[in-house]
Amino acid sequence: MKKILVPTDFSRPAENALQTALAVAKAFGASIELLHVLEISSGSNIDITGGPSNVESLTDFVEVHEGIKLAKKHLDSSFKLHDVANSGVQVEQNIRLGSVLRQIIEFVETNGVDMVIMGTNGASGLDEYLLGTNTDKLIRRVNVPVLAVHDPVPDQQFKKILLPTTTYDKEDNLLRVVKTFQEKFNSTLYLLRVNTPLHFLPDKRSLEMLREYAVHHKLTNYEVHVYSHTEEEDGIQDFADIIEADMIAMSTSATKGLRKIIGGSVTKEIVNRSRRPVFTMRMDDQ
Numbered sequence: 001m002k003k004i005l006v007p008t009d010f011s012r013p014a015e016n017a018l019q020t021a022l023a024v025a026k027a028f029g030a031s032i033e034l035l036h037v038l039e040i041s042s043g044s045n046i047d048i049t050g051g052p053s054n055v056e057s058l059t060d061f062v063e064v065h066e067g068i069k070l071a072k073k074h075l076d077s078s079f080k081l082h083d084v085a086n087s088g089v090q091v092e093q094n095i096r097l098g099s100v101l102r103q104i105i106e107f108v109e110t111n112g113v114d115m116v117i118m119g120t121n122g123a124s125g126l127d128e129y130l131l132g133t134n135t136d137k138l139i140r141r142v143n144v145p146v147l148a149v150h151d152p153v154p155d156q157q158f159k160k161i162l163l164p165t166t167t168y169d170k171e172d173n174l175l176r177v178v179k180t181f182q183e184k185f186n187s188t189l190y191l192l193r194v195n196t197p198l199h200f201l202p203d204k205r206s207l208e209m210l211r212e213y214a215v216h217h218k219l220t221n222y223e224v225h226v227y228s229h230t231e232e233e234d235g236i237q238d239f240a241d242i243i244e245a246d247m248i249a250m251s252t253s254a255t256k257g258l259r260k261i262i263g264g265s266v267t268k269e270i271v272n273r274s275r276r277p278v279f280t281m282r283m284d285d286q
Helices: 012-028 055-081 100-110 132-141 172-185 203-216 232-243 266-273
Strands: 003-007 031-038 091-097 115-119 146-149 160-164 188-195 222-228 247-252 278-282
Touching (some): 003 100, 012 031, 012 055, 012 146, 055 091, 100 132, 132 278, 160 232, 247 266
Parallel strands (some): 003 031, 160 188, 160 247
16 A cells, blocks of 8 residues: 545545545555546547637636636645645645546556545535545446545544455455555454345354355454344444444445445445445455
8 A cells, every 4th residue: 555546625525535544644654646636528628738729718728727726725725734744644736637537537547546535425425526426436447445534534543444244255355455454553353244134144144154254364353243234234334333433344346336235235325324434445356
């Protein structure tokens, strides 16, 4: 984990994401790329340098450059707010023009990004800048973990990591990164199966499956739990409250939208509703 990308629209959730990223970067010895995308319409006559491509586009040119100036001002304000100069973390400012989603994905693919940390509005719905559909597409299209945060996470806070699972057999990527978090933050991993009326298994069998899963993935410092609820996502949220989880870790699908743990787009619901950090990783395709 050497480079973390933090997309920002300078909202409070985005600032909380930067604060969280600073804590994670310190633990991993990583640098941060802070990215703001100035969204322009596909019909704007602005070239790749931000200059007008013809006389008629002069108004667009002026608006874009005013937007860039304002973005630089906000980026500097973020640096001051989080005392980046004295944080011990290297943070680079980046401004791009175009589609927010496209620019974030391109930045991940071309700049050696190892992880994305971004802000959400938690229970009130996903931030307009990183709209739900954009978040879904981003998670499915990048082969790096994405950590969605609502509230800031202090240094050394990820002590309890909740991992809801149906012991799916393509979660190696997820477990690989979760284990690095365990190592860096000295975390306990809570494996959870939510028992619902439609997908019921006896507790004894559920616990056996979770233990087999843990052995298969060579997990350490973990607990296994079964929790009964009528809905998977509500059961996950309730159990997270019970153990006071610091993070929820879940796998996603690259081909069929956000990973359905048992029924419904559970991961998407958790990302959208949780005030806790939610860590997502695309499932292995092989």
